[in-house]
Amino acid sequence: MASKYLGINRRTIITGSSAALFVSAVQPVAALENSTKEALRLLAGKVFYSSDRPGRWKGKENGHVPLIKIDKDKNSILIRAATNHPMQPNHNVIKHVLMDENLNFIQEQIFDQQFDMPRSRFELNGYKGRLYIGSLCNLHDNWINWADV
Numbered sequence: 001m002a003s004k005y006l007g008i009n010r011r012t013i014i015t016g017s018s019a020a021l022f023v024s025a026v027q028p029v030a031a032l033e034n035s036t037k038e039a040l041r042l043l044a045g046k047v048f049y050s051s052d053r054p055g056r057w058k059g060k061e062n063g064h065v066p067l068i069k070i071d072k073d074k075n076s077i078l079i080r081a082a083t084n085h086p087m088q089p090n091h092n093v094i095k096h097v098l099m100d101e102n103l104n105f106i107q108e109q110i111f112d113q114q115f116d117m118p119r120s121r122f123e124l125n126g127y128k129g130r131l132y133i134g135s136l137c138n139l140h141d142n143w144i145n146w147a148d149v
Protein backbone atom coordinates (compact mmCIF):
# COMPACT_ATOMS: atom_id res chain seq x y z
CA MET A 1 0.00 0.00 0.00
CA ALA A 2 2.60 2.51 0.98
CA SER A 3 4.54 1.65 -2.18
CA LYS A 4 1.71 3.11 -4.23
CA TYR A 5 2.15 6.38 -2.51
CA LEU A 6 5.93 6.34 -2.66
CA GLY A 7 5.99 5.45 -6.34
CA ILE A 8 8.04 2.25 -5.92
CA ASN A 9 7.06 -1.35 -6.61
CA ARG A 10 7.17 -4.37 -4.28
CA ARG A 11 10.38 -5.72 -5.84
CA THR A 12 12.21 -2.48 -5.12
CA ILE A 13 11.14 -2.65 -1.48
CA ILE A 14 12.37 -6.26 -1.09
CA THR A 15 15.68 -5.51 -2.79
CA GLY A 16 16.11 -2.41 -0.70
CA SER A 17 15.36 -4.35 2.50
CA SER A 18 17.91 -7.01 1.62
CA ALA A 19 20.52 -4.37 1.02
CA ALA A 20 19.66 -2.74 4.32
CA LEU A 21 20.01 -6.08 6.15
CA PHE A 22 23.34 -6.75 4.45
CA VAL A 23 24.65 -3.32 5.35
CA SER A 24 23.51 -3.60 8.96
CA ALA A 25 25.14 -7.04 9.23
CA VAL A 26 28.44 -5.77 7.81
CA GLN A 27 28.70 -2.44 9.55
CA PRO A 28 29.40 -3.72 13.10
CA VAL A 29 32.40 -5.72 11.85
CA ALA A 30 33.77 -2.76 9.92
CA ALA A 31 33.01 -0.49 12.87
CA LEU A 32 34.82 -2.91 15.20
CA GLU A 33 37.87 -3.02 12.95
CA ASN A 34 37.93 0.74 12.74
CA SER A 35 37.38 1.18 16.46
CA THR A 36 40.14 -1.37 17.22
CA LYS A 37 42.55 0.41 14.92
CA GLU A 38 41.56 3.77 16.36
CA ALA A 39 41.93 2.45 19.92
CA LEU A 40 45.36 1.04 19.04
CA ARG A 41 46.42 4.39 17.66
CA LEU A 42 45.27 6.18 20.79
CA LEU A 43 46.74 3.69 23.26
CA ALA A 44 50.08 2.99 21.54
CA GLY A 45 52.91 4.72 23.37
CA LYS A 46 50.64 5.47 26.36
CA VAL A 47 49.07 2.24 27.66
CA PHE A 48 51.19 -0.23 25.74
CA TYR A 49 54.43 0.26 23.85
CA SER A 50 55.98 -0.94 20.60
CA SER A 51 59.23 -0.41 18.73
CA ASP A 52 57.71 2.51 16.78
CA ARG A 53 55.75 3.87 19.77
CA PRO A 54 58.01 3.56 22.83
CA GLY A 55 56.40 6.55 24.54
CA ARG A 56 57.96 7.39 27.91
CA TRP A 57 60.18 4.29 27.66
CA LYS A 58 62.06 5.49 24.58
CA GLY A 59 65.45 3.75 24.46
CA LYS A 60 64.15 0.55 26.09
CA GLU A 61 62.70 -0.96 22.91
CA ASN A 62 65.40 -3.60 22.33
CA GLY A 63 65.01 -5.16 25.76
CA HIS A 64 61.22 -5.16 25.78
CA VAL A 65 59.68 -5.69 22.35
CA PRO A 66 59.00 -9.43 22.04
CA LEU A 67 60.62 -11.10 19.04
CA ILE A 68 58.30 -13.48 17.22
CA LYS A 69 59.08 -16.50 15.07
CA ILE A 70 56.36 -18.42 13.30
CA ASP A 71 56.69 -21.89 11.82
CA LYS A 72 53.85 -23.32 9.82
CA ASP A 73 53.28 -26.89 8.75
CA LYS A 74 50.00 -27.16 6.81
CA ASN A 75 47.39 -26.10 9.43
CA SER A 76 49.74 -26.44 12.39
CA ILE A 77 51.27 -23.18 13.57
CA LEU A 78 54.06 -22.87 16.12
CA ILE A 79 54.57 -19.38 17.54
CA ARG A 80 57.73 -18.70 19.50
CA ALA A 81 58.29 -15.42 21.31
CA ALA A 82 61.32 -14.14 23.18
CA THR A 83 62.01 -10.95 25.06
CA ASN A 84 65.67 -10.01 25.35
CA HIS A 85 65.29 -8.96 28.98
CA PRO A 86 66.99 -9.99 32.25
CA MET A 87 65.12 -12.02 34.86
CA GLN A 88 66.23 -10.34 38.07
CA PRO A 89 64.27 -10.48 41.33
CA ASN A 90 63.32 -6.80 41.15
CA HIS A 91 63.13 -6.45 37.34
CA ASN A 92 61.73 -9.15 35.08
CA VAL A 93 59.20 -10.14 32.46
CA ILE A 94 56.04 -11.46 34.06
CA LYS A 95 54.35 -13.04 31.04
CA HIS A 96 53.71 -13.25 27.32
CA VAL A 97 50.15 -13.02 26.02
CA LEU A 98 49.05 -14.24 22.60
CA MET A 99 46.13 -12.35 21.02
CA ASP A 100 44.28 -12.63 17.73
CA GLU A 101 43.96 -9.90 15.12
CA ASN A 102 41.19 -8.19 17.15
CA LEU A 103 43.28 -8.36 20.33
CA ASN A 104 41.18 -11.15 21.80
CA PHE A 105 43.06 -13.27 24.31
CA ILE A 106 44.15 -16.69 23.01
CA GLN A 107 46.77 -17.98 25.47
CA GLU A 108 49.40 -16.75 27.88
CA GLN A 109 52.59 -18.02 29.43
CA ILE A 110 53.53 -16.80 32.88
CA PHE A 111 57.22 -16.83 33.82
CA ASP A 112 58.84 -17.81 37.07
CA GLN A 113 61.52 -15.20 37.68
CA GLN A 114 63.84 -17.72 39.36
CA PHE A 115 63.70 -20.48 36.77
CA ASP A 116 62.45 -19.16 33.42
CA MET A 117 63.78 -17.04 30.60
CA PRO A 118 61.15 -14.83 28.95
CA ARG A 119 60.53 -17.24 26.08
CA SER A 120 57.21 -18.75 25.15
CA ARG A 121 55.74 -21.28 22.73
CA PHE A 122 52.18 -21.38 21.53
CA GLU A 123 50.56 -23.84 19.16
CA LEU A 124 47.52 -23.06 17.04
CA ASN A 125 45.64 -24.93 14.38
CA GLY A 126 44.19 -23.38 11.26
CA TYR A 127 44.64 -19.73 12.22
CA LYS A 128 45.06 -17.13 9.50
CA GLY A 129 45.67 -13.45 10.01
CA ARG A 130 47.61 -11.22 12.37
CA LEU A 131 48.76 -12.39 15.78
CA TYR A 132 49.91 -10.11 18.59
CA ILE A 133 52.27 -10.95 21.43
CA GLY A 134 52.26 -8.81 24.54
CA SER A 135 55.28 -8.92 26.85
CA LEU A 136 54.75 -7.53 30.34
CA CYS A 137 57.72 -6.11 32.29
CA ASN A 138 57.16 -5.46 35.99
CA LEU A 139 58.81 -2.01 35.69
CA HIS A 140 58.40 -0.97 32.06
CA ASP A 141 54.83 -2.05 31.30
CA ASN A 142 53.37 -3.90 28.35
CA TRP A 143 55.13 -4.16 24.99
CA ILE A 144 53.53 -5.47 21.87
CA ASN A 145 54.68 -6.92 18.58
CA TRP A 146 52.86 -8.76 15.79
CA ALA A 147 53.30 -11.23 12.99
CA ASP A 148 51.09 -12.38 10.16
CA VAL A 149 50.26 -16.02 9.60
Ligand SMILES: [Fe+2]
Pocket residue numbers: 064085091092137138139140
Ligand atom coordinates in the same frame (compact mmCIF):
# COMPACT_ATOMS: atom_id res chain seq x y z
FE1 LIG B 1 62.05 -3.86 31.95
